[in-house]
Structure formats: C-alpha cells, structure tokens
Amino acid sequence: GDSVTQMEGPVTLSEEAFLTINCTYTATGYPSLFWYVQYPGEGLQLLLKATKADDKGSNKGFEATYRKETTSFHLEKGSVQVSDSAVYFCALSGRSGGYQKVTFGTGTKLQVIP
Amino acid sequence: DAGVTQSPTHLIKTRGQQVTLRCSPKSGHDTVSWYQQALGQGPQFIFQYYEEEERQRGNFPDRFSGHQFPNYSSELNVNALLLGDSALYLCASTRRTGLGPGYNEQFFGPGTRLTVL
Numbered sequence: 001g002d003s004v005t006q007m008e009g010p011v012t013l014s015e016e017a018f019l020t021i022n023c024t025y026t027a028t029g030y031p032s033l034f035w036y037v038q039y040p041g042e043g044l045q046l047l048l049k050a051t052k053a054d055d056k057g058s059n060k061g062f063e064a065t066y067r068k069e070t071t072s073f074h075l076e077k078g079s080v081q082v083s084d085s086a087v088y089f090c091a092l093s094g095r096s097g098g099y100q101k102v103t104f105g106t107g108t109k110l111q112v113i114p
Numbered sequence: 115d116a117g118v119t120q121s122p123t124h125l126i127k128t129r130g131q132q133v134t135l136r137c138s139p140k141s142g143h144d145t146v147s148w149y150q151q152a153l154g155q156g157p158q159f160i161f162q163y164y165e166e167e168e169r170q171r172g173n174f175p176d177r178f179s180g181h182q183f184p185n186y187s188s189e190l191n192v193n194a195l196l197l198g199d200s201a202l203y204l205c206a207s208t209r210r211t212g213l214g215p216g217y218n219e220q221f222f223g224p225g226t227r228l229t230v231l
Contacts, residue, residue, distance in 0.1 A: 004156075036222075043204060043224040044157070089156050093220075100208070101147065101170055102220055104156035 002027045006090045006105035013080055013112050021075040021108045023064075023090035031092040033057075033066050033073040034102070038087045047075075047088070080112045116141065118207050118223035126229045127195050135190040135226045139207030145169075146188040147220065148180060149204040157204055163188055164210055192228075200230045 048057030149157035
C-alpha cells in the first residue's frame with residue numbers, strides 16, 4: 001500500500017537558518033504530494049502541494065519539488081523564522097476506485113530559536 | 115464561508131463507553147473523511163463517506179462506524195472504547211470528481227480531542 005517516510009525530529013534551528021525536511025514515498029500510479037503544517041493545538045493546514053512529476057509547490061517561502069525518479073518531496077526554506085515552529089507532515093493522495101484518501105508521514109517537529 | 119467544523123472540541127470518556135463525533139463539511143463539499151491522530155503520530159485514515167455510503171476504509175476495527183446525512187454532514191461513532199482510542203480525531207471534506215487525473219484538496223477541521231480514561 002501507499003506509505004510516506006519523513007525524517008524524524010525534532011529539528012532545532014536558529015532563526016534565519018536553512019531548512020530541509022526529507023520525505024520519500026511509496027505509491028502506485030501517480031499520486032499527488034503535499035506538505036501539511038500543524039501549529040500547537042490546531043488542526044492541519046495545507047502548506048503546499050504538487051500534483052505531477054517535476055512540479056514545484058511553494059508557499060510562504062517554503063518549497064518542495066515532486067521528484068518521481070527518487071520518489072521524494074523534500075521541504076525547504078531558505079530562512080526560517082520563530083513563527084515557523086510547528087509539526088510538518090508529508091503526505092500523498094492516491095485514488096482507489098475514484099475515491100481519494102490521504103496517507104501521512106509521522107511528522108517532523110521543527111523548533112526555531114531566536 | 116465557514117470551513118470544516120467539528121464538535122465537540124474535547125471529550126472525556128471511560129473505557130467501554132460509546133462516543134459520537136460530528137463534522138460539518140466546507141460549503142460545496144460532498145465527501146467527508148475521518149482520520150485518527152494519536153499523540154506524536156501522523157493522521158491515520160479511518161474511512162470516507164460519499165452519497166451517504168462508506169466508500170473507503172482504513173485498517174480500523176468494526177468498533178469504528180460512521181454515517182453521512184443528506185446535508186453531507188457526518189458522524190463518527192466508536193463503541194467499546196479502549197484506552198488506545200485516545201487521540202485527536204480529524205474530519206476532512208472535499209468535492210468529489212469523476213475518475214481521471216487531478217486532485218481535489220481536502221480541507222481539515224480543527225479536530226476533536228478524545229481522552230479515554
């Protein structure tokens with residue numbers, strides 16, 4: 001079945017540091033890929049997405065490129081801020097009989113210190 | 115435009131009891147999915163409802179059941195609660211399209227925090 005593997009946290013960075021969170025996936029067909037963010041005490045928010053190979057999703061300074069050849073979708077940001085502290089989930093969506101479901105990784109906690 | 119809403123926000127139950135969680139989808143959405151997020155873990159897919167029928171199911175026992183109403187809102191029922199059922203339960207809604215490429219974004223609600231004592 002579908003699965004997502006992402007780097008374990010927590011990841012602690014100083015403000016303005018470069019961020020990379022690795023994510024690889026296993027899926028049949030051509031899934032869509034996502035990064036969700038969850039701030040403390042809140043639900044999930046879609047951060048960015050890519051729906052086909054070589055697409056680059058971007059939002060709020062975060063980027064990720066859909067790499068089919070390496071089955072990866074790594075999240076990057078050039079300069080993190082304290083407000084980026086949250087848990088980040090890599091996810092994929094595949095179709096089964098015309099119905100989509102989302103498969104999540106285990107999450108990576110990011111802590112940015114001033 | 116209200117997003118996905120869930121009730122209650124928090125719930126405390128004891129082992130063996132039954133619980134019902136509720137979800138109202140985003141306006142214009144007709145498909146509702148439920149996820150269980152244990153502490154420190156990623157959300158796990160429970161099931162998905164469309165046209166008042168369960169269309170997909172994850173690896174959860176029959177103690178987990180659901181319902182979708184004609185107005186597209188949904189309920190998640192869990193019987194014979196276990197300590198391990200303590201988690202954040204997330205509802206997500208989307209608008210279903212026919213077979214073919216593309217993706218309809220799922221919008222998540224804030225979740226219901228269930229504690230089983």
